[in-house]
Amino acid sequence: MIFLFSCNNGSEKTDNSTTHIETKNNLDTSKKVLNSDQTSIPNSEKNASNIFELLQGKWQHIEDKTNYLVFEGNHRKEIAEGMDKWDDETFILSNKCANKSDKDNGIEPEKDRYISCIESDLCWYIVDVDKENLSLSYMGQGNTLTYKHAK
DSSP: OOOESSSSOOOOOSSSOOOOOOOOOOOOOOOOOOOOOBBBGGGGOOOHHHHHHHHOOEEEEETTTTTTEEETTEEEEEEOOOOSOOOEEEEEEEESSOOOTTTTTOOOOOOOOOEEEEETTTTEEEEEEEEEEEEEEEEETTEEEEEEEOO
16 A cells, blocks of 8 residues: 655545555665766765755656656655645755654654655655655655656
């Protein structure tokens, strides 16, 4: 089952597709070696500026082709089938969840790996991001959402 969450209290979409479920403690955040032909930045070298820049643009969910996620500056927008308009909220990139529900969850801080939407009380862990792929783990459920950069 896929749960699609937006930063506003707007529409929520679910379907019967299989989703890989994992918790933050089981996430593979191992270092990657960057070759000259790769577009990914090793996790150890990703900083707020790099991650912020890599997030920018339009992303399409790899399973639900109607689900789009857009990062424009510090705004996170999302739309999917059944939604009348884009959900749009300011996000914070930080070392741990900054939203009320998750900020005291006891998980070790990790530099610039969390996207928090304070207004809607939601948080995602950035599992991986590069120029073509984005994987987010929703902290409220632990499910991983995977996107490809949309053209």
